[in-house]
Amino acid sequence: MRWSKAFIPTLRDDPADAEAASHRLLVRAGFIRQLMAGVYSMLPLGFRVRAKVMGIIREEIEAIGGQEFLLPELHPREIWERTGRLEAMRDILFTLEDSRGGELVLGPTHEEIFTTIAGELTSYRQLPQLWYQIQTKFRDEPRPKAGLLRVREFTMKDSYSFDIDAEGLDRQFDAHFDAYTRIFERLGVPAIPVVASSGAMGGSGSVEFMVASEAGEDDVAHCPSCGYAANVERATARPFPVEDGEPAAAPERFPTPGVRTIADLETFPGGAVAERQIKTLVYMLDGEPTIVLLRGDDALMEQKLQDVTGAVEVRPATGSEIVELLGASPGSLGAVGLQDVRILADEALRGRRNMTTGANLDDHHLRGVDVERDIAVSEWVDVRTVRAGEPCPSCGEPLEVFRAIEAGHIFKLGTKYSEPLGATVLDAEGKAVPIVMGSYGIGVERNMAAVVEVHHDDKGIVWPVSVAPYEAVVTIVKVSDTDSWETGKRIYEELLALGVDAIVDDREERPGVKFNDAELIGFPYRVTVGPRGLADGVVEVTERRSGTSEEVVVAAAAARVADQIAAAKALL
Numbered sequence: 245m246r247w248s249k250a251f252i253p254t255l256r257d258d259p260a261d262a263e264a265a266s267h268r269l270l271v272r273a274g275f276i277r278q279l280m281a282g283v284y285s286m287l288p289l290g291f292r293v294r295a296k297v298m299g300i301i302r303e304e305i306e307a308i309g310g311q312e313f314l315l316p317e318l319h320p321r322e323i324w325e326r327t328g329r330l331e332a333m334r335d336i337l338f339t340l341e342d343s344r345g346g347e348l349v350l351g352p353t354h355e356e357i358f359t360t361i362a363g364e365l366t367s368y369r370q371l372p373q374l375w376y377q378i379q380t381k382f383r384d385e386p387r388p389k390a391g392l393l394r395v396r397e398f399t400m401k402d403s404y405s406f407d408i409d410a411e412g413l414d415r416q417f418d419a420h421f422d423a424y425t426r427i428f429e430r431l432g433v434p435a436i437p438v439v440a441s442s443g444a445m446g447g448s449g450s451v452e453f454m455v456a457s458e459a460g461e462d463d464v465a466h467c468p469s470c471g472y473a474a475n476v477e478r479a480t481a482r483p484f485p486v487e488d489g490e491p492a493a494a495p496e497r498f499p500t501p502g503v504r505t506i507a508d509l510e511t512f513p514g515g516a517v518a519e520r521q522i523k524t525l526v527y528m529l530d531g532e533p534t535i536v537l538l539r540g541d542d543a544l545m546e547q548k549l550q551d552v553t554g555a556v557e558v559r560p561a562t563g564s565e566i567v568e569l570l571g572a573s574p575g576s577l578g579a580v581g582l583q584d585v586r587i588l589a590d591e592a593l594r595g596r597r598n599m600t601t602g603a604n605l606d607d608h609h610l611r612g613v614d615v616e617r618d619i620a621v622s623e624w625v626d627v628r629t630v631r632a633g634e635p636c637p638s639c640g641e642p643l644e645v646f647r648a649i650e651a652g653h654i655f656k657l658g659t660k661y662s663e664p665l666g667a668t669v670l671d672a673e674g675k676a677v678p679i680v681m682g683s684y685g686i687g688v689e690r691n692m693a694a695v696v697e698v699h700h701d702d703k704g705i706v707w708p709v710s711v712a713p714y715e716a717v718v719t720i721v722k723v724s725d726t727d728s729w730e731t732g733k734r735i736y737e738e739l740l741a742l743g744v745d746a747i748v749d750d751r752e753e754r755p756g757v758k759f760n761d762a763e764l765i766g767f768p769y770r771v772t773v774g775p776r777g778l779a780d781g782v783v784e785v786t787e788r789r790s791g792t793s794e795e796v797v798v799a800a801a802a803a804r805v806a807d808q809i810a811a812a813k814a815l816l
């Protein structure tokens with residue numbers, strides 16, 4: 245490609261609204277443009293990177309036996325009703341009506357559609373199957389932000405495995421785990437596997453691949469000592485022990501005028517430190533009022549509450565719902581003596597005595613509460629948010645918590661979709677059984693962004709060779725110099741002949757502009773052709789990552805670059 249003919253609209257300044265490095269740099273270096281919130285156009289450079297990311301993903305999924313499909317984006321709403329996901333994913337589903345009143349969904353994922361096709365499988369002898377596609381998804385994210393990291397329209401590789409039993413699913417799940425590990429290595433994305441919540445996807449287990457980055461939207465709890473790693477939506481920890489002192493004979497009510505919060509009660513005379521209080525929350529789980537009790541210094545993790553109860557709709561109760569249920573307002577709530585209401589208590593409260601909690605009477609609390617003696621707990625659950633420094637559940641060493649980008653997510657679905665959609669096969673005994681499924685996703689553009697988050701410096705992007713828009717740029721410093729022009733063009737053609745994905749910067753621009761653009765865009769190698777070097781028969785070969793340059797005789801330049809690129813690729 246001749247740069248003078250190319251559309252590469254680099255910007256002098258950072259876009260005003262961009263915080264994440266990938267957002268800022270991909271816009272500024274001319275890879276993407278925003279059309280509206282969470283919707284981006286791929287410009288030619290962005291399109292090239294996207295194609296290379298998809299190429300790596302495709303190779304690795306084909307290597308484990310994937311067969312490529314292309315499914316539609318328009319789905320009948322009815323099929324989403326049958327699996328219950330019209331409700332479960334309601335918040336992010338784009339729905340629409342066609343001109344004949346038909347109700348449609350824009351596909352946010354394709355379990356329903358692939359499972360419908362799997363209905364054509366009839367015998368266990370046809371299993372296992374592994375089907376995939378690389379295709380557009382639509383999700384109505386409430387807060388699209390950070391460029392390509394959180395968008396409403398994006399490309400995803402989604403694969404689906406079909407097996408006769410759980411062992412088969414385990415094998416396909418493990419094959420994907422290994423394929424994903426190779427994909428992230430080749431992309432240059434240091435992703436670690438973590439235990440995750442399956443959320444609206446359902447099923448028995450899932451693993452996310454997480455890339456540590458401040459631009460991420462997830463938090464990961466990780467143990468540097470034993471390697472335990474989990475999304476905080478799922479993570480557990482051993483709570484720090486608390487000394488409760490001598491048990492009281494019975495709870496004692498005392499007035500607490502003006503006390504509304506855990507912090508208020510900490511400083512109130514005769515109050516209690518947060519870890520010796522009981523936090524009483526009221527939630528509506530699929531419309532059913534439910535009391536959730538936590539240690540005063542703990543925060544609820546709503547995803548854990550949803551996972552442990554299986555509720556589809558989880559929301560805090562409104563003020564009036566709370567008063568109707570308990571007869572008191574938030575700030576004075578408690579569960580002592582409550583009957584006929586579901587009470588979920590966090591495990592951190594088990595065995596705790598001498599606790600302080602609201603009395604269900606405005607401006608009053610109870611002290612001397614023994615949780616197991618005084619509260620009719622329906623279920624003990626783990627719904628607290630893990631904090632950095634708490635002891636690892638496996639080895640007891642302190643956990644660290646870091647922000648991360650979810651680069652991929654793989655699920656063991658089991659029969660969650662095959663049962664409602666009737667995808668059964670006959671097993672060896674001739675009995676009809678539902679197919680055991682897994683599903684496996686990687687967001688293409690999000691991984692482009694993750695690469696940039698990990699590989700950039702103060703001059704711009706530093707693409708790994710594997711996904712660079714071009715592997716090398718030949719920069720002709722002075723286009724009007726005939727020798728420079730001829731030599732630069734020859735080296736460019738030699739690079740192409742050697743299989744290097746190259747571009748030649750033949751623009752009539754100042755050298756500084758050309759160098760800055762090349763560094764901003766992040767081509768891994770630059771061959772600089774200028775009159776001064778040519779007088780000595782040399783050009784300069786510069787590696788973007790290290791910034792180091794070497795002089796190479798003209799005739800050897802293309803081979804030198806090709807060798808370095810081949811060496812970099814061989815490492816992957």
Ligand SMILES: [Zn+2]
Pocket residue numbers: 467468469470471472636637638639640641
């Ligand atoms: Zn550990």
